[in-house]
Structure formats: C-alpha cells, structure tokens
Amino acid sequence: MSKARTYNIVVLPGDGVGPEVAEAAVGVLRVIGDFYGHTFNFSEHLIGGAAIDATGDPLPEETRAACVAADAVLLGAVGGPKWDGGKRRPEEGLLNIRKAMGLFANLRPLQVSPVLAHRSPLKKEIVEGVDLIVFRELTGGVYFGEKTRTDTMASDLCIYTVEEIERVARAAFQTALQRRGKVTSVDKANVMETSRLWREVVTRIHAQEFPQVQLEHALVDSMAMHLIRKPRDYDVILTENMFGDILSDEISVLGGSIGLLPSASLGSVGPGLFEPIHGSAPDIAGQDLANPVGTILSAALLLRHSLKLEDEADSIEAAVAAVLAAGATTADLGGALGTRAAANAVIDAIKAIHWASAHRVQMHWA
Numbered sequence: 001m002s003k004a005r006t007y008n009i010v011v012l013p014g015d016g017v018g019p020e021v022a023e024a025a026v027g028v029l030r031v032i033g034d035f036y037g038h039t040f041n042f043s044e045h046l047i048g049g050a051a052i053d054a055t056g057d058p059l060p061e062e063t064r065a066a067c068v069a070a071d072a073v074l075l076g077a078v079g080g081p082k083w084d085g086g087k088r089r090p091e092e093g094l095l096n097i098r099k100a101m102g103l104f105a106n107l108r109p110l111q112v113s114p115v116l117a118h119r120s121p122l123k124k125e126i127v128e129g130v131d132l133i134v135f136r137e138l139t140g141g142v143y144f145g146e147k148t149r150t151d152t153m154a155s156d157l158c159i160y161t162v163e164e165i166e167r168v169a170r171a172a173f174q175t176a177l178q179r180r181g182k183v184t185s186v187d188k189a190n191v192m193e194t195s196r197l198w199r200e201v202v203t204r205i206h207a208q209e210f211p212q213v214q215l216e217h218a219l220v221d222s223m224a225m226h227l228i229r230k231p232r233d234y235d236v237i238l239t240e241n242m243f244g245d246i247l248s249d250e251i252s253v254l255g256g257s258i259g260l261l262p263s264a265s266l267g268s269v270g271p272g273l274f275e276p277i278h279g280s281a282p283d284i285a286g287q288d289l290a291n292p293v294g295t296i297l298s299a300a301l302l303l304r305h306s307l308k309l310e311d312e313a314d315s316i317e318a319a320v321a322a323v324l325a326a327g328a329t330t331a332d333l334g335g336a337l338g339t340r341a342a343a344n345a346v347i348d349a350i351k352a353i354h355w356a357s358a359h360r361v362q363m364h365w366a
C-alpha cells in the first residue's frame with residue numbers, strides 16, 4: 001500500500017454537465033482519500049464559458065498558474081450554445097491549458113464491458129472483448145495553427161514538427177510494449193503533407209527504437225470504417241490531434257455510451273490533466289442525467305498517472321466494474337439512476353470492496 005501523503009488537486013468544473021460530473025468524481029476521490037489515509041486538497045478554478053462570464057477570459061491567469069503548480073488537474077467539460085458566436089470561445093481555454101501544461105499525449109482507453117456489449121448498436125460478437133487505447137497528439141495540428149478570416153474566406157493552418165511527432169510516437173510505442181505489442185498509426189498521407197511527415201517519422205522511430213512492436217499505417221477515412229467493423233483488431237491507435245478527437249468519439253459507441261470514456265492528458269514533466277472524452281452535453285445539462293463514469297474513471301487515471309497511486313486507481317476501476325455489472329446505470333445506458341445516485345453507487349461499491357477485503361476469512365493450515 002502506498003504511503004499516506006497530501007496532494008493538491010485542481011478541479012476545473014467548466015460548463016454544462018462539467019460541474020455535475022466533476023462533483024461526482026471529487027466525491028469518489030474523497031472516499032478514496034479517507035480509505036487510504038491520503039489528504040486530497042481540492043481547489044476549484046474557472047475555465048471555459050464560466051471563466052468568460054466571470055472574467056472575460058476563458059483561461060484566467062490564476063487558473064493557469066494553479067494548474068501548473070498542482071499535483072494533478074481534473075476537468076469536467078467546457079462550451080455550450082450560450083457562448084457560440086462570442087468574441088472569446090470556451091474551447092480556447094481548454095486548448096490553452098493543454099498547451100500551457102505541455103500535455104502532448106491524450107490517452108483515451110476503451111474496454112468494452114461484457115455486461116454492456118448489448119448496449120452497442122453493433123453486434124455483440126463484434127464489440128465483446130474490445131480493448132484498445134487511442135494516443136491522440138494534443139498540442140499540435142490544425143487546432144493550434146494560425147487562423148484567418150475575411151468576409152469571403154477562412155483558413156486553419158495545420159502544422160506538425162518532427163519533434164512533436166517523435167515524442168507522442170515514443171509514448172505510444174512504449175505503451176504497446178506493455179500491451180499486445182501493436183501500433184496502428186492513422187493519418188491522411190495520400191493528401192496531407194503533415195500526414196506524410198507523420199508517417200515518415202513514425203516509421204523511423206519504429207525502426208530505430210521499437211522494432212519489436214508491430215506497426216501498421218492506416219488512412220483515417222477507411223480507419224473510421226474498420227473501427228466499427230473489426231475493433232478487436234486494434235491495440236494502440238496513434239494519431240494526430242483532430243483525427244484522434246473524431247475517432248475516439250466514434251469508438252465510444254462500441255462501449256455503450258460516450259459518458260463512459262475517460263482520458264489522461266500527459267506531458268513529459270509536470271502534472272497531468274484528466275477529463276472525460278465527452279463535451280458539456282448542453283442537451284442534458286443541469287438535469288442530473290449525465291453519466292459520471294467517464295469522469296470517475298478519469299479520476300482513477302489521475303491517481304495512477306500523476307499521483308502514482310496504483311492500488312487506489314484499481315479500487316475505483318473495480319468499483320465501477322461492479323456497479324456496471326449490477327446494472328446500476330444512468331439513462332444513457334438504459335438505467336434509472338441520476339448523476340449523483342450513479343456516483344453514490346460507485347462510492348458504495350468502493351466501501352463494499354474494502355469491507356470485504358478487511359473481513360476476508362483467513363484459512364490457515366498447519
């Protein structure tokens with residue numbers, strides 16, 4: 001068991017369902033802190049639309065400073081129709097904090113729970129056993145290139161440097177070595193120059209540093225099809241910022257709901273940022289309808305990757321698996337629980353797992 005310590009966790013609730021799912025995950029972290037004797041100091045800061053309303057800036061300087069000084073950052077979601085067409089956009093705040101923290105790798109794992117395979121619109125035999133992870137490059141590409149706009153035209157520049165591709169490729173290959181040893185690198189090398197550079201650099205890093213990993217290249221358009229026809233074929237999917245954003249929302253359907261998927265955004269040093277892959281879901285915001293599991297599982301990733309608390313992370317993941325197996329779910333998965341009740345179900349499962357392990361019958365033989 002890890003030594004009890006004090007950790008500073010910045011919470012960025014954001015907009016829409018963000019505050020609801022962030023509150024759920026903080027509740028789970030508090031219980032984990034109590035069980036394992038850690039002190040988690042949570043401090044909430046403004047980002048996104050909430051920050052625009054309060055300060056005019058989607059990423060106030062005090063939020064940026066708190067994030068870089070924290071042990072880890074937990075984020076809900078940003079954005080919503082209220083800020084559409086405004087001078088500043090909530091999403092700017094999220095892009096800028098990712099950049100400021102140097103978070104170049106966004107890990108989006110997907111394991112299809114056997115008890116939820118029937119919730120996918122695809123056949124059970126296609127999705128059962130899916131276990132893959134998307135490595136999405138997070139601080140480059142078209143989301144960060146120069147934007148121009150006149151009355152009659154607009155442009156978004158897509159730029160990638162060799163160094164940006166190398167570092168995320170290494171992270172993906174290293175992870176593949178601890179998994180099934182396969183990387184599928186996704187690009188659009190038949191059309192885009194950035195993709196041709198991407199393919200060259202990934203091929204070189206593979207040959208020079210990770211020849212024991214199986215590498216294949218795929219074009220993003222047909223990959224979008226393969227991912228729903230044969231998702232079990234994939235282990236680690238390595239791709240650039242926008243393709244990773246789109247493909248990971250697509251594959252969330254395999255697991256039953258976008259509300260289930262967590263993510264970890266990591267750099268080479270400093271704290272990570274952990275958030276569900278979904279957005280602010282304005283259509284269900286403020287109604288206690290959002291599935292909190294993706295954010296709760298993001299809290300587990302926070303414990304594992306930034307705080308190095310492996311047992312504590314395992315404990316949350318085991319509790320979530322037990323709750324899903326018991327059918328205690330929110331409406332997106334056909335259940336009757338609200339956001340708060342679903343989070344409480346996870347908390348009860350953590351307590352039950354700990355009680356069972358403390359009261360395990362000890363059998364001794366001479």
Ligand SMILES: NC(=O)C1=CN([C@@H]2O[C@H](COP(=O)(O)OP(=O)(O)OC[C@H]3O[C@@H](n4cnc5c(N)ncnc54)[C@H](O)[C@@H]3O)[C@@H](O)[C@H]2O)C=CC1
Nearest residue numbers: 077078079080258259278279280281282283284290291332
């Ligand atoms: N990381 C972030 O903060 C992100 C923010 N956004 C922003 O969110 C806003 C809404 O974007 P959308 O395209 O509608 O994507 P979205 O992910 O917010 O919602 C897509 C659909 O999934 C459902 N959904 C999302 N999360 C759910 C949950 N936890 N439980 C149950 N159902 C859930 C929503 O109700 C909606 O029908 C936009 O302003 C967008 O820019 C979008 C993606 C990521």
Ligand SMILES: CC(C)CC(=O)C(=O)O
Nearest residue numbers: 079091094095245277278
């Ligand atoms: C800037 C974000 C809104 C992009 C996004 O959709 C995501 O990171 O999932």
Ligand SMILES: [Mg+2]
Nearest residue numbers: 245246249277
């Ligand atoms: Mg997205």
